[in-house]
Amino acid sequence: MDIKEIQSLIKFVAKSGASEVKLETDDLKITIRTGGHGTNETTYVQSIPMAQAPMAPAIPAAPAAVDTPAAPPAAEKEEASEDSKYITIKSPIIGTFYRKPSPDKPVFVEVGDTIATGDVLCVIEAMKLFNDIESEISGKVVKVLVDDSSPVEFDQPLFLVDPS
Structure with a gap:
């Protein structure tokens, strides 16, 4: 899973209204938590590479806070x-x-x-x-x-x- 796929997953979760999503594959475990529907919405992403073959992870192994300021449509504003x-x-x-x-x-x-x-x-x-x-x-x-x-x-x- 590359960074673009992860970013699109974050945007999808933020728009869906879900408060937490966990995704686990053979080599990657991702947890996405959103802060709610407030104006200062923050999405927290934690990714943990699974221990199999040593490889360079595409994302940092430590928890990362990612701000995704989604620009709402004019009606929502x-x-x-x-x-x-x-x-x-x-x-x-x-x-x-x-x-x-x-x-x-x-x-x-x-x-x-x-x-x-x-x-x-x-x-x-x-x-x-x-x-x-x-x-x-x-x-x-x-x-x-x-x-x-x-x-x-x-x-x-x-x-x-x-x-x-």
């Missing part, structure tokens, strides 16, 4: 500038995101709802414990960024709120 005026509510824990307290109940908040500090926005299940996620700000819910019943990571954006 416009959306990012619009989203910058909103406050992002992020997940405080790893678990499964639920918009409802139970399957037969209505969702906690809808897009367009006005919320106050302390209002429950969602529930995140972690290790069979259901944790109420409360708002730390007041405002209007602009966007729900996560689908119901999907896994979330620590510090993953959940909601966009307009504080005005």
